[in-house]
Amino acid sequence: MINTMQRSAAVLVFAxxxxxxxxxxxxxxxxxxxxxVAYVAGELQANVDGTPPQVVxxxxxxxxxxxxAIVSYDSSDMDGEVTGRTADDTRVQVSVDxxxxxxxxxxxxxxxxxxxxxxxxxxxxxxxNLDVDDPxxxxxxxx
Numbered sequence: 001m002i003n004t005m006q007r008s009a010a011v012l013v014f015a016x017x018x019x020x021x022x023x024x025x026x027x028x029x030x031x032x033x034x035x036x037v038a039y040v041a042g043e044l045q046a047n048v049d050g051t052p053p054q055v056v057x058x059x060x061x062x063x064x065x066x067x068x069a070i071v072s073y074d075s076s077d078m079d080g081e082v083t084g085r086t087a088d089d090t091r092v093q094v095s096v097d098x099x100x101x102x103x104x105x106x107x108x109x110x111x112x113x114x115x116x117x118x119x120x121x122x123x124x125x126x127x128x129n130l131d132v133d134d135p136x137x138x139x140x141x142x143x
Contacts, residue, residue, distance in 0.1 A: 037123065042114025044123055046106045050130045052096045055104050056080035058129035059094045065125055068092055090115075092122065 037046040048055060056075035059082045063070050068084040075081075080096040095107040106126070108119045 037120075039114075039116050039119065042109060042112075044106075044108040044114075044116065044119035046123060047099060047103055048106050048127065048130060049102060050104055051102070052076065052078065052080040052098050052104050054130065055096045055106060055126065056082055058126045059096075059122075061129045062122055062125035063092070065129075066122065068122075086110075092118075094122070094126075 037044065039045075050058065053075045056073060060070060060073060062068075063082065063084045068086055071083045071085055073080070073082040075096070078098050082094045084092040084094075086092060090111045093107075093109045097105045097107075099105050106123070108122050110118045110122070
């Protein structure tokens with residue numbers, strides 16, 4: 001019975017160490033408006049303020065800003081997707097699913113196995129582009 005318990009404990013310790021070392025679930029806090037960002041199994045996942053069409057438009061602008069060639073895109077009130085290619089022909093896939101009337105779940109995958117740094121740069125640019133939609137301050141009148 002002790003051998004079975006020791007083996008079970010060893011397997012759990014090994015599994016936990018492997019998951020921690022592989023970076024399978026790196027969670028970090030996010031700025032205002034998003035519940036959080038997770039990088040899981042090669043895909044950055046986040047909740048953002050914006051409808052799928054707004055997020056797709058922000059993604060198209062981000063791709064243009066970052067010189068990522070747009071291969072295809074589509075959006076509806078329920079979901080959206082943008083596919084692009086970097087200069088070295090790495091595939092960039094952004095998927096958007098509606099969460100609420102004003103928020104969406106965003107998924108970003110760069111390449112087959114993922115690229116966390118590049119995914120985070122794309123995410124940051126998308127967030128910046130979503131913030132651009134805020135109305136400008138009212139002009140000041142002089143008296």
